[in-house]
Amino acid sequence: MSLDYVKFTPGFGKFMPKEYRDMVEAGPFGKKTTVSQVGTFKEILEEHPMCAGCAMTLFIRLAIIAFPNPEDTITVGTAGCGRLAISQAAIPFVYGNYGDQNGVASGLSRGLRLRFGDRPKDVVVMAGDGGMADIGFAQTLHSWFRKEKFTTIMLDNEVYGNTGGQESGMTNKGQVLKMAPLGKKFEKMDMLGMAKVAGCAYVATVVPNNPRRVESVIKKAVLIAREVGPTYIQAYTSCNIEYAIPTDQVLQDCKDVENDRYKFTEYLTDEAKEHLATLYGYKEYLPKPAAALTKG
Amino acid sequence: MYLVANIDQEICAATSCKLCTQYCPEANTIQYDTELGKDKGFKYGSAYVAVDRCKGCAQCVWVCDNMAKHKAIKMEMIDQIGDQALTENISYHGKTTQAVLASPWKS
Numbered sequence: 001m002s003l004d005y006v007k008f009t010p011g012f013g014k015f016m017p018k019e020y021r022d023m024v025e026a027g028p029f030g031k032k033t034t035v036s037q038v039g040t041f042k043e044i045l046e047e048h049p050m051c052a053g054c055a056m057t058l059f060i061r062l063a064i065i066a067f068p069n070p071e072d073t074i075t076v077g078t079a080g081c082g083r084l085a086i087s088q089a090a091i092p093f094v095y096g097n098y099g100d101q102n103g104v105a106s107g108l109s110r111g112l113r114l115r116f117g118d119r120p121k122d123v124v125v126m127a128g129d130g131g132m133a134d135i136g137f138a139q140t141l142h143s144w145f146r147k148e149k150f151t152t153i154m155l156d157n158e159v160y161g162n163t164g165g166q167e168s169g170m171t172n173k174g175q176v177l178k179m180a181p182l183g184k185k186f187e188k189m190d191m192l193g194m195a196k197v198a199g200c201a202y203v204a205t206v207v208p209n210n211p212r213r214v215e216s217v218i219k220k221a222v223l224i225a226r227e228v229g230p231t232y233i234q235a236y237t238s239c240n241i242e243y244a245i246p247t248d249q250v251l252q253d254c255k256d257v258e259n260d261r262y263k264f265t266e267y268l269t270d271e272a273k274e275h276l277a278t279l280y281g282y283k284e285y286l287p288k289p290a291a292a293l294t295k296g
Numbered sequence: 297m298y299l300v301a302n303i304d305q306e307i308c309a310a311t312s313c314k315l316c317t318q319y320c321p322e323a324n325t326i327q328y329d330t331e332l333g334k335d336k337g338f339k340y341g342s343a344y345v346a347v348d349r350c351k352g353c354a355q356c357v358w359v360c361d362n363m364a365k366h367k368a369i370k371m372e373m374i375d376q377i378g379d380q381a382l383t384e385n386i387s388y389h390g391k392t393t394q395a396v397l398a399s400p401w402k403s
């Protein structure tokens with residue numbers, strides 16, 4: 001894994017599809033590309049079969065743009081809608097069995113550390129709420145308790161979208177869905193609380209209608225997972241099909257849900273703050289000068 | 297027939313806020329060209345849509361109407377909007393892209 005893996009064997013470039021040539025010549029590999037530059041460079045994500053206007057698609061698109069070193073990143077996913085897009089990106093994607101993703105990612109990130117030592121190779125899990133909080137719950141929690149150093153991102157559409165509308169542990173109480181006709185009887189699971197109890201070094205909630213914020217949380221989560229410990233992002237990524245949201249209202253829904261029950265939250269351990277400040281130049285996490293402390 | 301997003305370059309090029317590009321769920325679909333609209337005296341260039349990738353969700357319309365407040369994007373039938381940008385005709389030039397417009401209905 002290095003920048004070379006995206007390049008062509010000499011002489012073969014002219015036989016490659018245009019999208020691939022654009023990727024090599026104008027893609028983000030080896031550069032510091034940002035969300036504000038979209039529309040001017042070739043993105044890693046390609047065409048894919050996720051539904052028109054799906055907020056999960058938008059989130060995945062932004063997340064992939066935000067990876068600090070895309071050429072040194074491997075994504076891990078599982079059954080569910082998200083993998084339909086994540087697998088169509090020019091970075092290696094490992095498809096775990098349904099619910100296995102955090103187990104697969106544990107082995108992968110350990111193996112990469114053995115093979116590459118301190119050279120950062122980032123492992124990022126992206127999976128649905130069903131795959132993560134229900135079927136893969138034990139593997140998710142255990143990877144956190146074991147302090148496995150990789151990033152876990154929940155694509156929380158609050159439903160089993162890919163299989164037609166069953167309730168998940170992350171569905172809100174009372175919600176009626178196609179396959180939950182009486183409404184869900186239990187509260188939404190507190191995965192954020194559990195992530196903190198289990199020892200995640202960084203925990204954040206985010207919605208995709210704030211692209212710069214998505215970029216910021218992804219970067220922090222990936223950088224902290226390199227050396228400090230497990231990181232968890234829970235993203236509200238509505239399913240416009242199962243929740244019957246007209247596609248031109250998906251961003252309005254993101255806004256409403258953010259204001260209502262998915263406010264931006266961010267938690268970092270002191271070690272994570274110090275790590276970001278000293279290794280990656282995050283000035284806001286530098287220790288406050290003593291004078292400023294006494295003033296307050 | 298089906299709807300795709302169509303950006304009015306004259307409205308867009310007056311400000312070119314580049315907001316919609318960040319909110320389209322599809323990658324490399326709303327692109328940006330710093331030269332578009334310059335022939336009409338606008339300074340900043342314009343966004344345009346690679347119509348072969350547009351899924352017709354109209355999120356960009358919401359963004360341009362409600363966030364940017366420019367109302368530059370309309371959903372239109374793909375066979376009624378004339379020459380458009382297509383992925384195969386887009387080239388990348390550092391801080392901008394360039395699209396040679398062509399009919400989506402080539403024989």
Ligand SMILES: Cc1ncc(C[n+]2csc(CCOP(=O)(O)OP(=O)(O)O)c2C)c(N)n1
Pocket residue numbers: 079080081082097098127128129130131132155157159160161162163168
């Ligand atoms: C072991 C196993 N059980 C069941 C399935 C069927 N299955 C595929 S996707 C899915 C639900 C996905 O829901 P979620 O994880 O919330 O992701 P979403 O599609 O909502 O993004 C299920 C049950 C499977 N693929 N493997």
Ligand code: SF4
Pocket residue numbers: 050051054055056057081157161162238239240241242
């Ligand atoms: S079923 Fe729902 S979550 Fe899945 S791609 Fe369609 S809108 Fe998105």
Ligand code: SF4
Pocket residue numbers: 303307308309311312313314315316317343359360364366367368369
């Ligand atoms: S939001 Fe509207 S004005 Fe802004 S770049 Fe897009 S089309 Fe142009």
Ligand code: SF4
Pocket residue numbers: 053300301319320321322325326345349350351352353354355356357
């Ligand atoms: S209609 Fe949807 S897919 Fe098409 S350009 Fe607008 S936001 Fe993108």
